[in-house]
Amino acid sequence: MISEGKGDSNSLNADARMPSLLALRCFESxxxxxxFARASDELHLTPGAISRAVRLLEEDLGVELFERRSRRVFLTEAGRRLAKAVSEGFGVMNQAVREIRTDARRARQLVLSCEPTLLMRWLIPRWSDFQARHQGLDIHLVAGGGAFSFDHGIDLAIRRDDFxxxxxxxxQTLFLEKIGPVCRPEKVDQWFDKRRKHLRASAPLLQTASRPTAWNEWANASAVPKPVAQMQTFEHFYFSLQAAIAGLGVAMGPWHLVRDDIQSGVLVAPLGFVEDGSRYCLLSPALLKPGSLEMELLEWLQLLDDMGC
Known part of the structure; x- marks a missing residue:
């Protein structure tokens, strides 16, 4: 009787034993x-590895999970039952992982990536206002442009929506992009016509390698002929704008990057600014939750634009 009792106990333990998590992951995909081929692409495994994992799972459970016909596979009734349960289980685990990561992120500083020139010329000069309004909140600012991934330590990003x-x-839209030619005030008579309607053909033009189509975008938005003059090219917008401040020529100036210089009188925009059809956005991995630090940052950024800051 003792041996029979042990046998029953062992049988129960065997029935309760869970299959390999890797095998279940391969099966779920x-x-x-x-x-099997599409599952192998998703999990970065070979089709053979997927097939072996499923076979081991079938042997472990003592039932076929797929019907194999003419190099295609179809779920059996047992396969459908298991697929539903495994999918729900992985969904619960994924949700828990996301919530834990979110809580961990909130326990540390939030990382905000912003395009370098916008960060330097617009965000940082106004950042003390955010800190004064939200004392104790820790946000780390980093410079970055173009494509990025939220899997690489970035929580939020400010980007021009052009990639x-x-x-x-x-x-979430922050503001529409507005651009216009800018230069030193004392160079206006030399480089623009008397009515401040057009650039002179002799005006030295400055452009940036990071946005080489800016002059053409402005011409299209302003319905004027595209500039044909030779242009001096700089690596980043910041350099071309500094060159304009130094009196080297006329730069294409996005409003948010030059507004402080225009308000201080360092630069002027004789032809004004026009919307070029692009926008700057706050990008996040998911919809921002009301009351979260991320939402407070978004509301502050939108307030800046509403106030004309």
């Missing part, structure tokens, strides 16, 4: 696609 991005990113 293969079941979702009903295709491909995953559809899963949440996008």
């Amino acid at each position: 293969a079941a979702r696609f009903e295709n 491909p991005r995953p559809d899963t990113y949440h996008v």
Whole structure:
């Protein structure tokens, strides 16, 4: 009787034993696609590895999970039951991981990536206002432009919306881009016509390698002929704007990058500014939650634009 009792106990333990988590992950992907090759692409494994993992799972459970016909696979009734349970289980785990990571992020500083020239010439000069309004909140500012990934230590990003991005990113408009030619005040008579309607053909033009189409975008938005003059090229917007401040020529100035210089009289925009059809956005991995630090930052950024800052 003792041996029978032990046998029953061992049988119960065997029934309660969970299969390999890797095998379940391979099965879940293969079941979702009903295709081993697509599952292998998703999990970065070979189709053979997916097939072996599923076979081991079938042997462990003592039941076929897929019906294999003409090099295609179809879920059996047992396979559908297991696929539903495993999918729900992984969903619960993924949600828990996201919540834990979010809590961990809030326990440390939030990382905000911003395009370098916008960070230098617009955000940092106004950052003390945010700190005064939100004392004790820790946000780390880093410079970065173009494509990025939220998997690499970035929580939020401010970008001009002019590059491909995953559809899963949440996008909130901050302001529309407005651009116009800018130069030193004392150079206006030399480089612009008397009525301040056009650039003179002799005006030295400055452009940036990071946005080489800026002059053409302005011409299209202003309905004027595209400039044909030789242009001096700088690596970044900041350098071309500094060159304009130094009196080297006329730069294409985005309003938010030159507004402080115009208000202080260092630069002027004789032809004004026009919207070029682009915008600056705050990008986040998901919809921002009301009351969160991320939402407080968004509201402050939008307040800046509403106040004309």
